[in-house]
Amino acid sequence: MSSNVKPVALAHNEVLRGSNLYRIAIVGASTLKGKEVAEVLNDRNFPSIDVKLLDDDESMGKLEAMKDEVTFIQSVRPDQFDNLDFTFFACDQDCTRKNWKTAAKAGSAIIDLSYALEEEPNASVRSPWIERQLGRALTIDLQPGPAVVAHPAAVVLALLLLRTQKFAEVRKALATVFEPASEHGQKGMDELHEQTVNLLSFQQLPKNVFDVQVAFNMVNRYGEKSASSLTAIQNRVLKHYQHITENSVPVPSVLLVQAPTFHGHAFALHVELTRNADIAELAKALAGEHIKLTQLAEEAPTNVNAAGQSDIQVSIVPDVQDGNSFWLWAASDNLRVAAATAVECAETMAATRPRGKIQ
Numbered sequence: 001m002s003s004n005v006k007p008v009a010l011a012h013n014e015v016l017r018g019s020n021l022y023r024i025a026i027v028g029a030s031t032l033k034g035k036e037v038a039e040v041l042n043d044r045n046f047p048s049i050d051v052k053l054l055d056d057d058e059s060m061g062k063l064e065a066m067k068d069e070v071t072f073i074q075s076v077r078p079d080q081f082d083n084l085d086f087t088f089f090a091c092d093q094d095c096t097r098k099n100w101k102t103a104a105k106a107g108s109a110i111i112d113l114s115y116a117l118e119e120e121p122n123a124s125v126r127s128p129w130i131e132r133q134l135g136r137a138l139t140i141d142l143q144p145g146p147a148v149v150a151h152p153a154a155v156v157l158a159l160l161l162l163r164t165q166k167f168a169e170v171r172k173a174l175a176t177v178f179e180p181a182s183e184h185g186q187k188g189m190d191e192l193h194e195q196t197v198n199l200l201s202f203q204q205l206p207k208n209v210f211d212v213q214v215a216f217n218m219v220n221r222y223g224e225k226s227a228s229s230l231t232a233i234q235n236r237v238l239k240h241y242q243h244i245t246e247n248s249v250p251v252p253s254v255l256l257v258q259a260p261t262f263h264g265h266a267f268a269l270h271v272e273l274t275r276n277a278d279i280a281e282l283a284k285a286l287a288g289e290h291i292k293l294t295q296l297a298e299e300a301p302t303n304v305n306a307a308g309q310s311d312i313q314v315s316i317v318p319d320v321q322d323g324n325s326f327w328l329w330a331a332s333d334n335l336r337v338a339a340a341t342a343v344e345c346a347e348t349m350a351a352t353r354p355r356g357k358i359q
Helices: 032-043 093-105 128-133 152-167 181-200 230-245 279-286 334-352
Strands: 022-027 048-055 063-066 069-075 086-089 109-112 124-126 147-149 170-179 253-258 265-273 291-293 312-318 325-332
Touching: 022 032, 022 093, 032 048, 032 181, 032 334, 086 093, 086 334, 093 109, 109 334, 124 230, 128 152, 128 230, 128 334, 147 334, 152 170, 152 230, 152 265, 152 279, 152 291, 152 312, 152 325, 152 334, 170 230, 181 334, 230 253, 279 291, 279 312, 325 334
Parallel strands: 022 048, 022 086, 048 069, 086 109, 109 147, 124 147, 170 253, 291 312
Antiparallel strands: 063 069, 170 265, 265 325, 312 325
């Protein structure tokens, strides 16, 4: 990077932009992830002077709430990226690939929730939760590449195993991850709903998303006509896990299962340690930021209890066959974890990044 790098002053609302307030765009504002990002920005009081909600033509004109105001969703056009500080891509991968370079050239930092940019040479897969857990120092980069939001299942597995490692060395871990329909966006949610209704009324099942029955069913592979595969998602979870943990804890063996649930990941995680698994001491090691341990039956981790929560709901179950092993049953809000990760990425970038386009 050149040593004479300097921020370029922007004429548009220069006074406001100099007052520690940022201009933001959410591309895919009407998607499940886009709506969640908007909500987390509000909840965390992200210092913004303007938030543009952008999406495809079908969503244009819809009303969405941002802070105390109601704003329209606008179409995605090149001029919409002028004078932005942060652009969140919560749209599909094609939309991200089509527009991210325009936003970056206009001076915006890029946060990718679509995973479209994970293979870009200067992109980094990030999870500030895991970075803090590892004590990783914040680095200053005046021209950061795209920040790809780590898969929420990878974040949950990484945090649980890193906390466990505080108690004792992890010898081996096995995880079954139950995938919700919401990981496939609104279309996945709608198809699960329609399949459920049609099954009860003995009608033909829609299979445009999964190409297989997912209502009242659990599967470890989709149909051949599905746009995605569970194997590809499983591989992404493992790849992101390795990126964010930096080999600080063993990589678990993972089986991804499509569950007939609309929202929220669930995890059955079996962990083998190098010494006896004292449950009380283990609980102390696991407890902390973003993990809520529950033992009461009415507070047991479930998709329902985890909805809308940033915390991972966790209960510890002893392995009666092996004193060095135990089970973790966990649940988390997949959309909230992804959105919280995205917004925290922007917060860390805001702390080190000057406003305006760098030249």
